[in-house]
Amino acid sequence: MRTAKEHGRVYRRCGCRDQHHRQLGARCPLLAEDPTHGTWNFAVDLPSPAPGRHTVRRGGYPTRESAHAALRRILEGQAAGFTADPNQTVAEYLTAWLEAKDLVLKPTTMARYRDYVTNDLIPALGDIRLDDLGYPHIAAFVQTQLAEGRGKVTVHRLVATLSSALGDAVRHHRLSANPARPTIIPRPAAAERHIWTPAEAARFLRYSHTADPLFADLVEVLIGTGLRKGEALALHWNDVHLDQHVLYVRHTLSAIDNNKLILTTPKTHSSRDWVALSPRVETALRNRSHNTASTSIQQPTEGYVFHRSDGRPPHPQYVLNHFHDLAAEAGVSRATVHDLRHLTATISITAGVPLTVVSKTLRHSTLSTTANLYSHLTAQAAHQAVDTIDHALSASTPPNPDHDRRSSRDHRATTSRRTTTS
Incomplete structure (x- = not known):
């Protein structure tokens, strides 16, 4: 016909x-x-x-x-505008998908996707026709990867990459359903973070200002602003406005394949914003400005704020390794550079700073992101809030001996319950 x-x-x-x-x-x-x-x-x-x-x-x-x-x-x-060849293999589809994604994704994300697709997904699933790919194929892939000793986090990321690619196929009406959904391996729980106490942070900074003053200035900025590591390392002098007591986050420094350093856009749209500066952070930045001027590599109004002797930014992995070395020498517990961002939030929320202000300082995309990350702290703040209401009402209420006796008993009981729960 x-x-x-x-x-x-x-x-x-x-x-x-x-x-x-x-x-x-x-x-x-x-x-x-x-x-x-x-x-x-x-x-x-x-x-x-x-x-x-x-x-x-x-x-x-x-x-x-x-x-x-x-x-x-x-x-x-x-x-x-896409290929719907019924004989198209998973390898052919993923290759075409990567080419399309290369136009819209950050280089660091593309490097990770390309690594997963080229080294793992195509060798295992590439010969299967895309139309024939099913949940059992992906489940078998997961079991094989785990049996070979791959970590659950890595396997989850592999399947998440495949699911993202197949999700695009569904959106383009190339497939009727995503065979990687529901997820075969759930997202592993995040490792419990260890956050320094303010005393530990102060001890680290005291030691570092003597052992490595330039690195201490970087940590001062990280704690005092809540910047991500890549954002601080990408900071240029034309982003810093000490006279206005603000800096602007416009870039992030990333390492592709842990080797090539590039500047990319910040993590989210909300991350590209201004950040207020405290006197302590301004002092650290002025220290960096004087050091930059003395090296004669660049003018203190341009170039990187944090740089090596040749003017280039330090490698993010070096920053992490050196941070660990200094922490050990200072006698404080082991933490990561990103944990300093959580320290910023912890100090702020514990001090009673409104969650909306903390969210703005950290430049989270939504207020719920901040609330979910620091729910353990917001619970404490909630108790402080209702206690403040209690004190305010009590201070404004005329004395009543009978009521005061009942309130005293209730207060002791409530305090006992909170202590037991804690």
């Missing part, structure tokens, strides 16, 4: 051969005699950047309707 040329054609053919061992294909006389002989196929001409036409032929369909459906799907995919 032939349709309009631009819409392709559907036909039946078989594998029978003549006396010269050439396939008869659609010319086999049995096709006219036996409606069950052979299989249904389609052919369609598609646009091609190369000269001449590009004809796609696919076969093996049991009925004319199934061949028509496959033809219709490939035409719809062509109209929507």
Whole structure:
């Protein structure tokens, strides 16, 4: 059966051969005699950047309707700008998906996706037809990875990458459902973070200001502003306005494949914002300004705020390693550089700073992000809030001996319950 040329054609053919061992294909006389002989196929001409036409032929369909459906799907995919070839393999799809993502994702994200796709997903699942990929294939992949000793966090990231790619296929109507959903391996619980006490932070800073003053200035800025490590390392002098007591976060420093350093956009849209400066942070920045001017590498109004002797920023991994070394020398507990950001939030919330202000300082995308991260602290703040209401009302209420005795008993009971719970 032939349709309009631009819409392709559907036909039946078989594998029978003549006396010269050439396939008869659609010319086999049995096709006219036996409606069950052979299989249904389609052919369609598609646009091609190369000269001449590009004809796609696919076969093996049991009925004319199934061949028509496959033809219709490939035409719809062509109209929507993506490949809907029923013979497309997972490897072909993931390769095309990476090429499309390269136009919109940050280089660091692309490097991670490319590593997962090239080194793990394609070797394990690449030969499977995309239309045939199912939940059992992905479940077997997960079990194999875990059996080979891969960590749950790594395996979760692999499956999350695959799920993201398949989710795009669903959104483009390339697939009817995402076989990686529901997730086969749930997101592992985040490792419990160890946050310094203010006393530990002060002890580290006292030691570092003597052992490595320049690095101490970096830590002062991290704690005093809540900047992420990459944001602080990407800070330029034209982002710092000491006269206005603010700095602007415009970039983040990232390492691709833990090697090549590049500047990219901040983590979220909300991250690209201004941050207020305290006198202590301003002192650290002025120390850096004097050091920059004395090196004669660059003017203190340009270039990186935190840099090596050649003017380039320090490698993020070096910063982490040196931070660990100084912490050990200072005799404080081991933490990560990112934990300093949590220390900023902890000190602020514990001191009674409103959660909305803390969220703005940390430049979280939503207030709920801050509330979820620091729910243990907001619970304490909630108790402090109702206690403040209690004290305010009590101070404004005329004395009543009977009521005061009851209130004293209730207060002791409440205090006892809180102490027991803690």
